[in-house]
Amino acid sequence: MKKFGGQNRRTFMKAAGMTALMAGAGTGSAHAMGMGMGQAKNRSKGYDFDEIYSRVGVNSVKWDSAIRRYGKDKITVPMGIADLDFRQHPAVVKALQKRATYDNYGYETIPDSYWQSIIDWNKERYGIELKKEWLRNSSALKPGMVSSMRGLNPVKGKVILSTPTYSGFRGAINKAGMRVEMNPLKKVNGRWTFDLEDLEKRLDYETKCLVLCNPNNPTGECWTADEMRALGDLCISKGVTVLSDEIHCDFVTKGNKFVPYSSLGEKYAQTSITYRSPSKTFGHANLKVAYFYTENEDLMNATMIGGGHETGVNAFGLAAAEAAFTEGAEWVDDVNEYLDENFDYLVEYINTPGNMPGIEYTKPEGTYLAWLDCNGLKERVATPEKVKALHDKWMAAGNHRRVTPEMAIGEWMVENSGVQLNAGHSYGVGSDGFMRMNIAVPRSSLKTALDNMNAALKKEFG
Numbered sequence: 120m121k122k123f124g125g126q127n128r129r130t131f132m133k134a135a136g137m138t139a140l141m142a143g144a145g146t147g148s149a150h151a152m153g154m155g156m157g158q159a160k161n162r163s164k165g166y167d168f169d170e171i172y173s174r175v176g177v178n179s180v181k182w183d184s185a186i187r188r189y190g191k192d193k194i195t196v197p198m199g200i201a202d203l204d205f206r207q208h209p210a211v212v213k214a215l216q217k218r219a220t221y222d223n224y225g226y227e228t229i230p231d232s233y234w235q236s237i238i239d240w241n242k243e244r245y246g247i248e249l250k251k252e253w254l255r256n257s258s259a260l261k262p263g264m265v266s267s268m269r270g271l272n273p274v275k276g277k278v279i280l281s282t283p284t285y286s287g288f289r290g291a292i293n294k295a296g297m298r299v300e301m302n303p304l305k306k307v308n309g310r311w312t313f314d315l316e317d318l319e320k321r322l323d324y325e326t327k328c329l330v331l332c333n334p335n336n337p338t339g340e341c342w343t344a345d346e347m348r349a350l351g352d353l354c355i356s357k358g359v360t361v362l363s364d365e366i367h368c369d370f371v372t373k374g375n376k377f378v379p380y381s382s383l384g385e386k387y388a389q390t391s392i393t394y395r396s397p398s399k400t401f402g403h404a405n406l407k408v409a410y411f412y413t414e415n416e417d418l419m420n421a422t423m424i425g426g427g428h429e430t431g432v433n434a435f436g437l438a439a440a441e442a443a444f445t446e447g448a449e450w451v452d453d454v455n456e457y458l459d460e461n462f463d464y465l466v467e468y469i470n471t472p473g474n475m476p477g478i479e480y481t482k483p484e485g486t487y488l489a490w491l492d493c494n495g496l497k498e499r500v501a502t503p504e505k506v507k508a509l510h511d512k513w514m515a516a517g518n519h520r521r522v523t524p525e526m527a528i529g530e531w532m533v534e535n536s537g538v539q540l541n542a543g544h545s546y547g548v549g550s551d552g553f554m555r556m557n558i559a560v561p562r563s564s565l566k567t568a569l570d571n572m573n574a575a576l577k578k579e580f581g
Contacts, residue, residue, distance in 0.1 A: 339483020
């Protein structure tokens with residue numbers, strides 16, 4: 120495979136180099152290298168994540184769409200869509216205001232400073248050395264992935280998903296003209312991990328891509344280097360390219376570590392493409408800027424030429440991303456610390472004796488998403504009879520959607536607690552009875568949601 124510039128040069132930090140960098144940079148860089156919050160000193164500049172910042176009436180998918188669907192009197196705390204309920208970083212707001220003062224929006228080039236901000240962010244937080252020629256822009260992660268699939272996979276070929284995993288991958292695979300092949304994760308000692316024996320059976324001549332979600336949405340695993348090398352070795356032996364979605368990489372809970380797939384070694388970097396974005400890290404989903412990278416020129420050409428990728432992005436998104444990557448590290452560290460405390464609050468609340476009957480939960484390693492085991496609740500509110508009743512109700516209202524037990528749990532939760540969660544069935548095989556909750560909210564909102572859910576559950580379970 121061709122390497123950019125004909126070089127076989129990779130400067131991913133070795134363990135000793137990483138230690139030296141952390142020691143030289145001080146406590147702030149300890150978390151930057153992937154350590155969980157709590158290991159780095161809180162350097163907060165007073166960002167108020169406890170503030171209830173209203174998102175109602177601004178076309179928010181998370182808030183306004185839920186209100187339109189269920190009614191304002193039914194929705195207390197929507198906790199489905201994966202974005203932040205916090206104010207934007209002040210430097211980003213300032214950058215957008217500055218860009219707005221120039222009132223012409225014609226064609227523009229991308230400044231070198233934008234690319235440098237991405238390179239610096241990855242070096243300072245993860246110890247990886249990117250080159251500008253390895254990078255390409257995308258309006259979001261999925262368009263980049265779709266282009267890669269089209270360029271690498273045979274028409275109507277298979278793309279592997281290790282499930283449960285992000286529901287949007289299936290739509291991206293279908294859009295690329297490919298078929299979804301699910302490789303269910305397995306639980307070992309309470310932790311999800313790869314089932315390589317099952318995966319090997321699914322890798323055939325029709326399969327040239329596997330999508331890796333790291334940290335995994337929705338289960339929250341930050342895959343270890345050993346886990347990913349084992350996965351990567353199998354993929355390499357079968358000629359399969361790993362498409363690594365690392366959009367949640369900046370969210371790691373205390374005591375855990377994020378490992379970039381491309382940092383595993385030369386052969387893994389040369390057989391993979393990594394996709395990242397400020398959309399989750401800084402709450403920039405609607406600013407439409409993402410990026411991806413690979414050291415392998417053939418893989419990049421397959422994406423850009425074979426896949427016909429379009430690199431156009433939003434001018435305001437570029438300004439926001441550069442400001443965030445340049446000035447936002449401390450803010451992200453503070454958000455991580457706050458979310459880690461939210462997870463601790465959630466775990467303690469659910470596992471307090473007598474609380475939350477029908478729901479089980481343990482703290483994840485990364486993301487800001489809680490993967491709630493609601494199988495105990497499913498046995499009461501999502502029986503076949505109740506699922507059929509919901510189906511008939513929706514049919515009478517002109518809604519011909521397929522109804523799953525997880526949908527029934529979601530409807531019950533809204534009706535009885537005012538809390539909206541994401542139905543687990545959409546995350547693939549292995550998701551039965553699970554619901555996804557976004558805990559990137561002010562602590563008081565989390566408390567309100569849990570109090571409402573707890574009251575409804577206690578009433579249901581008597």
